Amino acid sequence: MTSVSLPAAAAAKPSVLRPGRILLYVVLTVGAILMITPFVWMLLTAFKSNLEIAKFGWLPSELRWRNFVEAMQTAPFLTYFRNSLFIAVGETAFTLAVCTTAGYALAKLPIRGGKTLLNYFIVLLLVPFQIILVPLFLIVKSIPLFGGNNILGHGGIGWLNSWWGLIIPLGAAPLFTFLARQFYVSLPDQLAQAARVDGLGEFGIFWRIMTPLIKPALITIAVFQIEAAWNGFLWPLMITTSDDLRPLQLGLAIFSQNPAEIQWPYLMAGTALATLPMIVLFVFAQKRFVEGMANVGIKG
């Protein structure tokens, strides 16, 4: 460990380090196995029969694909899946629209008090969701002119139990405004200036010149937002009452809480449905995830 690297020692380094390297690979591999095993176990269970899961074992005797079909029939997993997809897409579109415009304005346009506004978003980025849980429910319940509410927000349920309520309040997180701003800031001002000389308006510059240049950032934001929306649980639990609107995570939780009898193979089939899309998304967009995390963590 504390070998002083004299020239002679340096020459002998590769062979000296070897056992350490091997140990490193062993430790990392064991770690990686610990990370992946629960998912493998999930998949294997999804193929088993109820008899097989009565006692501990690894492999199913056959691949019972029909478990997946039967799981879909036991609980409306396909509806849940569609709802999750709808929420993820809606929330991502909303976030992209709101956060890129705001990020661009903060980065590039001469707004009085721009610095203060930037700090405002940075402070909000630190507000955890659990803090605003209770009042957020009340606000969403009193959105005027929705869900039977009058103009003052009384009398009805507002955005409760609606797509609006599922999508809008949790979209457009200040984090993404900040992230978008970080990317716009790094673009050269001359580009906008040149477009201005050519007679392009401010919105045109934002939309046609600058935004296409931060495509990687847009993908990063989209990927993070899709993940957050797909994995959300507490908010849908609070505001939905019908299966028509419930996302997959909520459906899964309800299914797993059925005290009568948990059908483990079906539950694991449903869980696979809930996890695999995000794992696939991550594997394909790994670079974006990693860069995005690093950007937020290190610049922020």
Add this chain to the structure above:
Amino acid sequence: MSTTLERPALAAPRKVTSSKDSRTLIRSQARAGWALLAPALLHSAVFIVIPVIAVLVLSLTDYSFGDTWSWVGFGNYADLFRDVDFLASLWHTVLYAIVVIPISMAISLAVAIGLNQKIRGLGFFRTAFYIPTVTATVAVATIWLWIYNPGSGLANGFLSLFGFAPNRWLADPATALPSLMVVGIWQGLGTKIIIYLAALQGVSRDLIESAELDGAGRWQRFANVTWPAIGPVQFFVLITSIVGTFQVFDLVYVMTQGGPGSETRVLVMDIYQNAFQDLKLGYASAETVIMMIVIALFIGVGRLLQKADAND
């Protein structure tokens, strides 16, 4: 925020613009800026700022969805400190944070250092460690619920390999909370590893090499060069971990519902039940305010630790 105009002016100093023209330009840009910013400002005001203020106000009332309500001053707070469910939740959440945060930070840093050694298969390892993080907590909890199954779960299967007696895990008051902590640590490693790895890659090679030339051993190089260099990132990871652990809910909701008894009851769960099952919104708000204070205390302590570390 006049950088927009300064830089082009430097680039083209010969171009003469009348001050009137440039003022209208600034004004039209500012107008566009406000228009672009308006949706985000409105959204954050309605869905973040107003709720934060509202929670403080609500905590001083006995509001419960009805038409009539009254101010109760600090009555809710006084009641909370006699509420055994709340005190148990607070204690479990604090315990959860104190155990999970340091362990997960230490493991993440160690793995990140390992991954930073120019190893083969970096992509594979990074993916493996990050997958639990991209997976929904509900799904993770469901999988672990099955792993901890006392009858034929993986955890007991694993124990039996070494000849140990099966454990009741989530059903046993002594092991329920630690079992949840294991899942919390397991799931939270990915994000921290990736942030640490990025920070480690940002540590100046020159500094490390010059320390090496000065005869600093591996451990000394880590303690004197790497560790101070990743200080700010440590603090960032610490804050997000504090906020994250205090947010723990999905895991508990699916795996134990706060049981056995109230051995794994946590703050957000208590708030949720008080607010939406018992409809005591004022009371739940007071609870939220206390949680805010505890989170702030944790962050304050973290800051002190970081300062003490930096001054060493």
